[in-house]
Amino acid sequence: MKKEKLVIIGSGPAGYSAAIYAARANLDPVLFEGFMSGPAGGQLMTTTEVENYPGFPKGILGPELMDAFREQALRFGTRAFSEDVVSVELSKRPFLIQGATTQVHAEAIIIATGATAKRLDIEGSRDGEFWQKGVTACAVCDGAAPIFRNRPLYVIGGGDSAVEEALFLTKYGSRVFLVHRRDELRASKIMAERAMHHPKIEILWNTIIEKISGDNVVKQVRLKNLVSGKTEEKEAGGVFFAIGHEPNTKFLKDQLKTNETGYILVHNGTYTSVEGVFAGGDVQDWVYRQAVTAAGSGCMAALDAERWLASQGIE
Numbered sequence: 001m002k003k004e005k006l007v008i009i010g011s012g013p014a015g016y017s018a019a020i021y022a023a024r025a026n027l028d029p030v031l032f033e034g035f036m037s038g039p040a041g042g043q044l045m046t047t048t049e050v051e052n053y054p055g056f057p058k059g060i061l062g063p064e065l066m067d068a069f070r071e072q073a074l075r076f077g078t079r080a081f082s083e084d085v086v087s088v089e090l091s092k093r094p095f096l097i098q099g100a101t102t103q104v105h106a107e108a109i110i111i112a113t114g115a116t117a118k119r120l121d122i123e124g125s126r127d128g129e130f131w132q133k134g135v136t137a138c139a140v141c142d143g144a145a146p147i148f149r150n151r152p153l154y155v156i157g158g159g160d161s162a163v164e165e166a167l168f169l170t171k172y173g174s175r176v177f178l179v180h181r182r183d184e185l186r187a188s189k190i191m192a193e194r195a196m197h198h199p200k201i202e203i204l205w206n207t208i209i210e211k212i213s214g215d216n217v218v219k220q221v222r223l224k225n226l227v228s229g230k231t232e233e234k235e236a237g238g239v240f241f242a243i244g245h246e247p248n249t250k251f252l253k254d255q256l257k258t259n260e261t262g263y264i265l266v267h268n269g270t271y272t273s274v275e276g277v278f279a280g281g282d283v284q285d286w287v288y289r290q291a292v293t294a295a296g297s298g299c300m301a302a303l304d305a306e307r308w309l310a311s312q313g314i315e
């Protein structure tokens with residue numbers, strides 16, 4: 001089995017930025033882009049307009065931005081494998097990276113596997129119930145489907161994602177209800193105001209969805225007001241979870257130190273608890289979680305890996 005200098009796992013802004021820097025530093029990186037775990041390009045592949053990525057004053061579509069990242073990484077010689085990494089063996093060097101079909105040894109690894117949208121375990125929302133039959137965790141990916149057209153839609157959450165999804169869904173639903181468990185939004189002021197002033201959005205404060213029901217697709221939700229305890233059945237065409245994300249670290253099988261919610265802990269830039277393993281992007285960032293910060297930390301991870309490899313006499 002060939003021994004690589006550097007393997008990068010993950011293909012969002014962090015993974016591709018790491019690949020661009022590593023390839024230009026002649027580290028000849030291998031990049032595992034993922035396959036079953038989601039489209040190469042990460043979370044931006046399921047976004048529409050990205051308005052806050054510097055350099056694009058008129059905005060750019062998420063997939064278009066990620067295609068450009070990918071093209072730039074490949075242009076400098078990154079070798080990309082369209083497969084998931086199933087496991088890694090970090091107890092000795094060279095590390096072993098087990099892909100779905102490919103096995104690679106590497107002196108250094110950059111983990112940039114990002115994070116995935118969380119789901120709630122509401123009655124009716126599970127696999128085999130109404131999951132993907134009106135219940136989803138990505139309005140931008142699924143919102144344009146015919147089942148949601150001109151129906152009342154419910155978005156759960158109170159952060160920027162929830163507001164963004166609610167605004168997006170106003171293009172399709174007859175009305176959009178933002179279901180939030182508290183009496184104050186977590187979303188940034190500008191986003192919160194957009195939601196509060198939108199004629200098609202209504203915020204249901206101190207409210208949860210207790211049950212989702214229907215026939216082949218979602219038809220109703222049971223809402224519960226957490227202050228009064230009152231419940232009511234309402235017509236619904238769809239339920240969208242927008243309650244945050246979970247880092248994609250299962251394949252690591254606890255070999256790296258993480259915080260209590262599973263995000264990889266880094267120090268001195270992007271160094272993890274195992275020497276030779278670096279982490280960039282949302283998998284180690286539970287605070288900023290932006291495309292531009294992910295790209296920045298991917299670049300840092302490549303520079304850290306390059307310097308560390310040089311210190312080991314590997315150039």
Ligand code: NAP
Pocket residue numbers: 120156157158159160161162164181182185186187188242243244245287288289
């Ligand atoms: P978030 O800020 O963590 O918000 C998650 C929301 O879900 C919170 O309102 C939370 O309620 C609610 N929630 C969590 N668990 C819940 C549960 N079990 N039941 C009911 N509600 C629950 O996540 P996010 O909105 O995905 O945003 C993540 C980061 O990305 C933030 O830094 C955000 O600013 C950024 N972001 C920015 C943009 C933009 O600028 N365009 C767009 C999307 C995301 P509580 O408030 O009660 O905790």
